[in-house]
Amino acid sequence: MMKRLPLCLTVVFLLIFTISAHSADIYVSPAGADNQDGTISRPLATVNAALRMAREWRRLNDPRIQGGIRIVVKGGNYFLNEPVFIRPEDTGTADSPTTIEAAPGETPVISGGRNITGWKKAGSVPGLPAAAKGKVWVADVPLDGGRPAEFRQLWINGQKAVRARDRNADSMSRILSWNKADQTCRIPWPAIKGLTNAPSLEMVIHQWWAIAILRVKEIRVQGDSAQLFFHQPESRIQSEHPWPAPWISKETGNSAFFLANAVQLLDQPGEWFLDIGAAKVYYWPRNGEDLSAASVIAPYHETLLRLEGTIDHPVKYVNIKGLRFQHTGWLRPSRQGHVPHQAGLYMLDAYKLKVPGTPDKKSLENQAWVGRPAAAVDIRFAHNIGIENCLFEHLASTALDFGKGTQQSMIRGNLFDDIGGTAILAGVFSEEPVEVHLPYDPTDQREWCRAIEITNNLITNATNEDWGCVGIGAGFVRDILIAHNELAELSYTGISVGWGWTRTLNVMRNNRILSNKIHHYGKHMYDVAAIYTLSAQPGSVISGNYIDSIYEAPYAHLPDHWFYLYTDEGSSFFNVKDNWTPAEKYLQNANGPGNIWTNNGPAVKDSIRQQAGLEPAYRHLLEGRKTADKNWPINQEKK
Structure with a gap:
């Protein structure tokens, strides 16, 4: 059973998230207009306009705000011209919070996408494979600021289409070699006509616990193989960083890869290609899809909602309820490549040290600096924020970032x-300016990320573009509670808590991972676990979790390197107890002191399994769960 909050904290959270029946209401509707008064009969058209109205009420201390402000969003689609932006001036109080919520029984969709219309059968398309001729449709790409909009995702009637690639479904090829000195890779050449003249071609390569996305600059074909050169900065970073790097092995096979994003690769239904130079997008419809009537949406924004204060003026007492967030993009790979360090954090610089050792770690042989991916909902310097009963779907990068x-x-x-x-x-x-292996322990407690409750959420079909991301990822956090969530259909790890790879005491304390249900994960990557930790975290507990069904990653370099629980480098002062797993397949790698492991494995009583995952009031979310892939094998512990 998860631990109960102390009574004083329970009262605080009730105050934070309870809205007075006498709150002032501002209405928003797709049929509204921003020059109206925001009443139910004359609603506004945008949430930003409603926030401006609420902001003025607070500035003028209008009597209506005494019970709080409620922005009621009517059902329908809200295609954003700019992100919703909640500022310090929008701050509420415990007695007068601001709530942005769906109208009762309605479904407002906050979308970063745009409809692509005007589809017609394509005529002659240079480079299009013979099998696709007469079957592909084409539409003009809408302009964004006078230029063709760039995007990496396309949704047809709510289903994501596939960027044209050389190996279909989940099939991949394997590299022949990697030359770090000249930053090139040699691959078997697919002999696809015209592929050497594909200016937007990308290589996606599988590397241990992450993938890299590399923009191909030049191809030199030599017989049945080819040498690939890449654009900067990813070319340098990919060849200089040691972890994770391309794998070369006669025993288990070299790193797997596929090529993507060329019209020459558009060879089956469900695939698409964006010709940014010609401002055209091509798509081969699946059976039953009628593009003349279909909803075709491409993302225009990477962020839908920003809630951001400052260290001196944080945003406080804001609640988001019942909204649907859809259709964000992820453009960094198209512009700078994508070479991650871990958990989707991309490397800005990384290299192996000629002389090992840093002040914190005498044996450290590499350094790296990372950036953070864009998020659909991005929250910083904010207190007493509630995100409840929302739906996050069709998002290309991080969904929600605290x-x-x-x-x-x-x-x-x-x-x-x-x-x-x-x-x-x-x-x-x-x-970004701080090396990843350094402990984080700021003296100013206002910088801390602390006392965040992540409870009763369903996460399914996540990490489906950047396979090295995780279901729930927490870095340097304190007093965090991750409890009663269900996570499934993940390419890599379920819950990852910690950062820094260090035994040095830091800001992390008293983090609790309790009663979660994690299953059907590790579909593409390895060096994987349902729950994974890093660094010293005194007072932290991993207990009562139910873990099952790790997919067999088809291109794992070390096929047996998968785990149910994994305390990695520097993990210290954890109490790991009463977690149900099918076998005691755990890894404790370079751990620090103070870890206690008690009663974990298949002998844990059944009540642990029954109580883990979503609590009864939230099990209606399971109606939206993606079903497991029955044709994908599950790892079994060898006897």
């Missing part, structure tokens, strides 16, 4: 489905 300075807040009862990256990210993950 970053630096977020405190005393809650993420509860939400559904995350079709997420390209991590579903929920929280805490600091080494700010």
